[in-house]
Amino acid sequence: MTTNITEDSVLVALSEVIDPELNKDLVSAGMIKDVTVDGNNVAFTLEFTSGGCPLKKELEDASRGAVAAIEYVEEIEINVTARSQEHSHEGGGCGSGGGHSHGGNDRSHGLPVKAPIEGIKHTIAVASGKGGVGKSTVSVNLALSLVRSGATVGLLDIDIYGPSIPMMMGISEDLEITEEKKLVPLEKDGLKLMSVGFMIDDETPLIWRGPMVMKLIEQFLRGVNWGELDYLVIDMPPGTGDAQLTLVQNIPLSGAVIVTTPQDVALIDARRAIQMFSQVEVPVLGIVENMSTFCCPHCNKTTDIFSSGGGKTTADRYEVELLGKLPLDLKIREGGDAGRPIATTEPDSKEARAFMDIAQKVAGKIGSMTAG
Ligand SMILES: Nc1ncnc2c1ncn2[C@@H]1O[C@H](COP(=O)(O)OP(=O)(O)OP(=O)(O)O)[C@@H](O)[C@H]1O
Ligand SMILES: [Mg+2]
Numbered sequence: 001m002t003t004n005i006t007e008d009s010v011l012v013a014l015s016e017v018i019d020p021e022l023n024k025d026l027v028s029a030g031m032i033k034d035v036t037v038d039g040n041n042v043a044f045t046l047e048f049t050s051g052g053c054p055l056k057k058e059l060e061d062a063s064r065g066a067v068a069a070i071e072y073v074e075e076i077e078i079n080v081t082a083r084s085q086e087h088s089h090e091g092g093g094c095g096s097g098g099g100h101s102h103g104g105n106d107r108s109h110g111l112p113v114k115a116p117i118e119g120i121k122h123t124i125a126v127a128s129g130k131g132g133v134g135k136s137t138v139s140v141n142l143a144l145s146l147v148r149s150g151a152t153v154g155l156l157d158i159d160i161y162g163p164s165i166p167m168m169m170g171i172s173e174d175l176e177i178t179e180e181k182k183l184v185p186l187e188k189d190g191l192k193l194m195s196v197g198f199m200i201d202d203e204t205p206l207i208w209r210g211p212m213v214m215k216l217i218e219q220f221l222r223g224v225n226w227g228e229l230d231y232l233v234i235d236m237p238p239g240t241g242d243a244q245l246t247l248v249q250n251i252p253l254s255g256a257v258i259v260t261t262p263q264d265v266a267l268i269d270a271r272r273a274i275q276m277f278s279q280v281e282v283p284v285l286g287i288v289e290n291m292s293t294f295c296c297p298h299c300n301k302t303t304d305i306f307s308s309g310g311g312k313t314t315a316d317r318y319e320v321e322l323l324g325k326l327p328l329d330l331k332i333r334e335g336g337d338a339g340r341p342i343a344t345t346e347p348d349s350k351e352a353r354a355f356m357d358i359a360q361k362v363a364g365k366i367g368s369m370t371a372g
Contacts, residue, residue, distance in 0.1 A: 005072060007035045008212060010042055013066040019059060026063060028246055034079075042067055043077040056080065115252065117221050120154070120229045122254040122366050124285070127277070129269025131238035133261045134290035134326070136164035137336050139235035141352070142257070144343035145359035147190040151230040154185060154192040158217055158247065159237040163197030170339015172198055182225040189344045194224050213243065214250060221251065231363075240272040248280050254366055255285040257323065257358075262289055262310035270311075274318050285365045286321035287311050288358055291328040321365070324358040327351065 015027040022029050026046070033045040046063055048056060060080055067076050117123070126139040136159070143155040157165035166172040169188050175198050176184040185192040196216070226232065234251070237244065248256075256277045260270035270287065277284050289311025294303045305328055315322040326332070329351050335342040343352045 005037050005040060005042065005070060007037055008215065009070055010035050010037065010044065010067055012212070013070050014063055017059065017062045017066050019055070021055060024242065026059065028242060040072050040074040042073055043079070045079040045081055048082050117252060119226055120232050122230065123232045123234060123252060124362065125234045125236050125248065125251070125253050125256040126259060127236040127256050127273050128238055128259045129240050129273040130260070130266045133259050133266055135238065135259045136168055136235050137332060138257065138259050138288055138290065139233050140165065140168045140341045141343040141355040142359050142362065143191055143233040144189055144341055145356040146231050146363065148343070148347065148356065149359060149363065151363070152228060154194070154226050154229045154232040155235065156220055156232055157195035157197065157235045158220065159235055160196045160213065160216065161237060163195045165193060165195040165235060166197035167339060168336045168341060169193060175199065178225055182223055184225050192226060192229070194220055214246065217247065217251065240269070240276045245276060245280070248277060248282060253282045255283045255369070257285050257288060257362060259288045259290055260311055260314065261291045261306045262304070262308050263306040264310065267310045267314050270314055271318070274320065283369060284318070284320045285362055286323035287315045288323050289325045292325040294328040297330065321361065323361045324354055326354050
């Protein structure tokens, strides 16, 4: 009896097997290659960095067991290989060297990785260590400010567990697919938009497993009819865990903007985010200090609700630029919730001008990097 065993289901099963030395699953560690499914028979390569790994047999057995547990699987062929020493990053470890790719074609997910995206000049990740600090707000208003300054811009929401772009841009329509099987981005206020939020309703719980996440993101990057873009702004999910590391090391990024609020707890996470990007050699374009100061609309008194100055201290310490400080402001929050971003609705307000200033600094940084 033949059933639909897929490469994805094999990768999902193998992502349950942990290499105790790397403390990573075999798929994230880049140790699984060349998965093929032929009817009910599965074959794949299990690649170690060194031939003499004591865990080799144990991991081979564990991966065989994981795949055998997939319903209807009959034969399993595992090709166990060792990467040559000159290609090993960790010289003699059992794993893959952490799966870090610095360009080229790492096909650990069965995907072309890090290759530039056709038609897109620059990709900018908007990230933070801590959740809820304003990444999506900054992404939307940064992207709209870049549009206002004359650029062609796309905005991609890869926060697949908590997509905010449909709400913040006030748009959610069914996606169309071209004859070439590419998704057509939605368009609003001159921005091309893509989000997993356009594919599901608000009630649907999302359960994406590691390898499926990378496939979906690859689809969003290369399977979307973006056309020619000067910038693709990417709204990242919060955090600096393994999932985020996999994303940033697999997406071809020109640079990252780190968003933080000024209080210590957020700054510690911002530092982690800076370190994560430097670990995978993605330039940090700078820091945005969000929710900096609150100006009371009644008495005009200013209050540093989340403290102040932390963005500057962190920027100085890591030798990155403080791109700007955004006030804690009712209009910014209301605009986000109502799908009416302030950069579009009140472009001359001081808040919108702060976003424009950040956008110009980001464009300038990228321009100078490209020129250099
Ligand atoms: N400067 C600001 N002034 C007032 N409200 C703000 C400001 N920045 C963000 N907010 C509000 O704070 C909330 C969280 O912001 P946002 O969704 O942009 O954060 P996030 O970092 O993307 O969150 P998540 O980590 O969940 O993706 C939203 O309701 C947003 O409207
Ligand atoms: Mg967000």
